Amino acid sequence: MKIGICLPYMKAGLTRQDYLAWFQAIDSGPFHALSCGERIHGPTFDMRVVLSAAAAATSRVEITPTLYVLPMHSATRVAKELATLDILSGGRVRNVSVGYGGREKDYEAVGAQYKGRYGKMDRQVEEMRKVWRGEEMIPGGGFIGPTLTDPSGPRLLAGAMGPKSIARCAKWADGLYAWSGNGEQHELANTFRMADEAWEKAGRDTPSYRMGGFWYTLADDGQQKLYDYVYDYLAIAGPEIATMMAESVHRSSEDSILEGLDNAEAAGCEELFMVPATADLCEVDKLSEILDKR
Template sequence: MKIGICIPYMKAGLSREDYLAWFSAIDQGPFHSLSCGERVHGPTYDMRVLLSAAAIATQRVEITPTLYVLPMHSAARVAKEIATLDVLSGGRVKNVAVGYGGREKDYEAVNASFVGRYGRMDRQVELMQKIWNGEEIVEGGGFIGPEPIWKSAPRLLAGAMGPKSIERCAPWADGLYAWSGNGEANELERTFSMADQAWERANREQAPYRLGGFWYTLAEDGQRKLYDYVYEYLSIAGPEIAKMMAESVHRNSADAVLQALDNAEAAGCEEVFMVPATAEPVEIEGLVELLASRT
């Protein structure tokens, strides 16, 4: 199972030096890939800008957006951004996760319609694939570049969890980004099983690529920091749901993190993204030691 890590993008006060340190540690470590998520509100940093910086600052790891809330954006611009990211990274964009998002106020902030986002993403994916194939989408406008390094376009992974959304993505997605906040095998297995069935009904010959993800921390007083992170992340859903989810996560020690990794592998993850609850250096330093003990 390949191990990826999400760079911190939700913590206020991070500097250029902080990110350069993270990029260097990830690229020099045992990690297969580097990712970043997307949110608009709060102290969050922009996913596209951070991944572009990572593409320049690193030499080895894959660069993976996890994920574009695609219906908030212009599909043509996203296609152009991803092709540019591939050039900047020297051909290291192999997977791109896209999803619908559930934060209506983020949509409102960027003047995008929350209504109709499901059908819109189907059409956006089709348009992006046309652009990457070099097809003209505006008569007389020519192709939309740049020409990426890849020989074939990256896998498009659907960031979907429910049966209806997974079913909808099955005709066009190359895989699934399955999430289990606490790294539970049964949750990941259930999501992948739904994907397998949906892919079969869609008559897909290639099985879906299996990418998983979970939250963790190795920081001191980790359980409190993990609780605070998850509560803040899910506060948009209301205090009751945020509290329930924050109380359910406990990957805050070496043994707990190792168990979550074992769970992900047992569930069939081909790759897993670990999302740290803090931006403290120990989140990488401690993880490097853990991964060395696991091999």
């Protein structure tokens, strides 16, 4: 199982030097990839800009958006961004996760329509692939570049969880980005089982790529910081859900993280992203030590 790590894009006050230190630590560690998520409100950093900086500042790890809330954007613009990112990284954009998102106010803030986002993303994926194939999008306009380093394009992984959305994505996705906040084997395995069933029903002749993720921390007073991070992340859902989820996570020690890694591997993850609860560089350094011993 390949292991990646998510950048701390949600933390306020980070500087150029902070990000450069994270890029260097990840690129020199035992990690397969680095990622960044997308969110509009709050102190969050822009995913596209952060990953572009990471592409220029690293030389080894893959660069993976996790994930584009695709219906908030122009699909043609995203296709162009990803092709550019692929070239700037030297061909290290091999997986791209896309999803619907559940934050209506983020849609409002960028002037996008929240209603109808499911059908819109189906159409957007085809539009992106047309761009990457070099097809003319506007009659007489010519192709839209740049040209990807791999003409087949990156894998498009669906960030979907429910059976209906997974079934919908099975028609076009190359795989699934499954999420279990506490790295539970049964949660990840159940999501992958739904994907397998949906892929079969959709008549797909290639299996779904299996990517997963969970929250963790190795910072001092880690359990409290993990609780606070998850609560803040899910506060939009209301205090009851935020409290329930915050109380359910406990990957804040070496043993508990090793258990989470074993869970993900047993569930069938081919690739796993670890999402840190703090911006402390110990999240990279201590996790590197754990992975070196595993």
